[in-house]
Amino acid sequence: MEEKTDEELAQLTGSGDIIAFGFLVKRYERKLLRYGKRFLFNYENIEDAVQVVFIKVYQNINSFNASKKFSPWIYRIAHNHFINIIKKSKKEPMLFFDADVIFSFSNKNNTLKEIVVKEDKEEIEAYLQKINAKYREPIILYYFEDKNYKEIADILSIPISTVGIRLKRGREQIKKYYDKRQ
């Protein structure tokens, strides 16, 4: 079972194999806990939140298209659940209208800067809690979960160009805090 891909395990789960689902839980538990801890930094029950994510994954596993990658799909479910938690807790503002999604156009000049900044993970992490949730999440997915632009776009259901804009703005916010501290 361990050699099977995520997609194969998801298919087996869909046909009623609970052991296969157990393997999926094992593979993604740490990743989702890490993602949850960084994204929901002021939420106490991260484990409960991740457990609910896995329950939702199980309930909806038959909607997963095995010809696509499993990872963005499970992260999307986690994202939706975490966003609901943030909305319910009302600790952070969540905008209904977002101009980035409407007017975003590609910004290809970011690539080189990102490679440089990618080495400063620890520095970024220290300031993550201070920045807005909509910029925090793509930064977590890109720098800590190693997702690419397309995967992040699929997880957050936003345009690929918006991913670039949010990463850039997130980095700028982090840099502002960093400069203040210096």
Next chain:
Amino acid sequence: MIKDNNKSKIEKGVISKIESGEVKMKSRKYFILKAFMFSLSLLLLGLFLLYIGSLIIFVLRANDIFLFQGMGFKGWRVVFLSFPWYLVLLSFLLIILLQVFGKNFRAVYRRPLLYSFISILLFVIFGSILIEKCSFHQTFYNRAKQGELSLGLGMYRHLGDIDLEYKHTGTVLEIKDLQIVLREENNEIFIVNINKETKGKRFFESISAGNEIVVIGKAENNIIEANAIRRINGQRRINER
């Protein structure tokens, strides 16, 4: 039952809920039905949007609003005041709804919303023009006028009844040189002067006494300087195509 060795708290919690039946997997049929219903809603929404879009064009045509385009500011004022804004607002809301539905598709959310909004708008504009070219609304309009339609479709009866300033509808009594003697429905008689700038002059040659026509132009002392004319085709009070 799966052995509990080396299981984390989360895994134990999830698996025990599944095994106890507390958590159930939704069937494939459920998702197929859901996708079908979703696609059907999207299709119906798109068709309704095309219907409303083509209805807007039809209302404009039925009321000869397109004939006002050569009248300058006065014409634009009439067009603005008589425009079916309630239908425009409704179609705008439907476009937003379609956009929200469409956000579930990768091809839509991966691009800026502005792109999909413009795509939907172009689809509606061109689709509506095509549908309006068919006799769809015209048939309902004619049948409603003849009292054959009731309930919802009965609303077609009044679609061409917008009272417009500078618009004169009546019967041609006489034609001499570049003048038409016109009797309106209230029996008022007007002299219509056709000049170089009158739009629709091609109709002038085919007009004869007894024809019904529409004239756009300002009337002073029962003389109208025609900005545009057109002949009403038979029983239809709609532009000839």
